[in-house]
Amino acid sequence: MFESVNYKYSSRSKNSLENISFTINKGDCIGIVGTTGSGKSTLLDIIMGLITPTGGSILVDGTSLKASNVTSWQSMISHVPQNIYFADASVKENIAFGCEKSTIDMDRVISAAQIAQISSDIEAIEGTYTAQMGENGVMLSGGQRQRLSIARALYRNSCIIVFDEATSALDSKTENNVMKSIEKLGDNLTIIIVAHRVSTLKSCDRIIELDNGQVKRICSYIELTNN
Numbered sequence: 384m385f386e387s388v389n390y391k392y393s394s395r396s397k398n399s400l401e402n403i404s405f406t407i408n409k410g411d412c413i414g415i416v417g418t419t420g421s422g423k424s425t426l427l428d429i430i431m432g433l434i435t436p437t438g439g440s441i442l443v444d445g446t447s448l449k450a451s452n453v454t455s456w457q458s459m460i461s462h463v464p465q466n467i468y469f470a471d472a473s474v475k476e477n478i479a480f481g482c483e484k485s486t487i488d489m490d491r492v493i494s495a496a497q498i499a500q501i502s503s504d505i506e507a508i509e510g511t512y513t514a515q516m517g518e519n520g521v522m523l524s525g526g527q528r529q530r531l532s533i534a535r536a537l538y539r540n541s542c543i544i545v546f547d548e549a550t551s552a553l554d555s556k557t558e559n560n561v562m563k564s565i566e567k568l569g570d571n572l573t574i575i576i577v578a579h580r581v582s583t584l585k586s587c588d589r590i591i592e593l594d595n596g597q598v599k600r601i602c603s604y605i606e607l608t609n610n
Contacts, residue, residue, distance in 0.1 A: 389438030390425055399425045401596045403439070409542075410570040414584035415577045416607070417593035423577050426593065427547060430575065432457050461536035465548040467528065474505055475512040478534045495537035498564040500557055501530035526553050533561060537568075546576045555582060562586050581608060 384407075390400040400422045407413050417423050428434045429441070432453040441448040448456055469477050478495055479487040492512060496502040504527055508514045516522055523531065530553070536544050544565070553561065565574065566586060576584060584590055585604045592599045592607065600606075 384442040385439070386442065387439040388429065388436045388441065390429060390434065391437045397596075398437075399596050400429070400436075403598055405591055405598065405601060407573065407575070409573055411589070412566070412574040412587045413576070414587035414590035414604075415575065415593065416579075416581070416584065416590060417599075420595075421593040422596040423593055425596075426591075427545065427575075427577055431460055431462060431545060459542040460545060461539045461541035461543070462545045463529075463532050463536045463547065465529075467532040467535075469516055469523075469528070469531070471516065471518045473510075473513050473515055474508070474531075477516055477531065478512075478538050480535050480538075491538055491540075492534075495534040496531075498537055498561075498568070499530045499534035500561050500564065501527060501534055504530075526557065529553060530557075530561065533565075537565075542571065543573045543575065546574070546578070548577060548579065558583060 385403050385405050388400060388403040389398050391398045403426065415423055415426060425434070429436055432448065435450070443456060446452065470480065475487055475489065475492050476482075476484060478492045489512070493502065496505055496512075505511055505514075508522075514522075533546075562583075563586075565572070576587065578584055581604075584607070587604055589601055590604060590607050591601050
């Protein structure tokens, strides 16, 4: 829950976010939209605990989010950015990124790849999941990189997945299939989507529209598209 949250960068004369209030419930799919400079990136950084509000408060299950518990909060979040780093390692090591090679659960790797709609691409490569990806995933197309980054987030089994323009390189059909697969993961998964392409948000329960650092409205996909 955001309660009258403000944020001001020290180099700026005015708040980048002003009086932001909304609630995200467990299992919600929430969209965040707004023009460039509206405050989307700042809001996302606050949600993920990367920066601290300069005013107001954030409550998680009734507990105030602060420096002493932010690491625990961040451990529940998987962030899927538009651009992501890939190690010069195998496909499976990049999906299970950060795990010791000996501890990788191949069933989870394959399941994550299937949900992210990248499994058929991987299986078409010689060596499949053991194939080396090259420096920063040089062997992958833009769409494949984004789907593999989604698989990485799914492998972590996080409670919250944040998609930050994470499907922008996907065609509409693939994006739709990815989101439908993610929706089937259960009501315990909370999804936050930041997108410029409005169609990305059609499965959202609510959409927060920002304008000049403030919440312009909280609406449904139908309300947003009928504006």
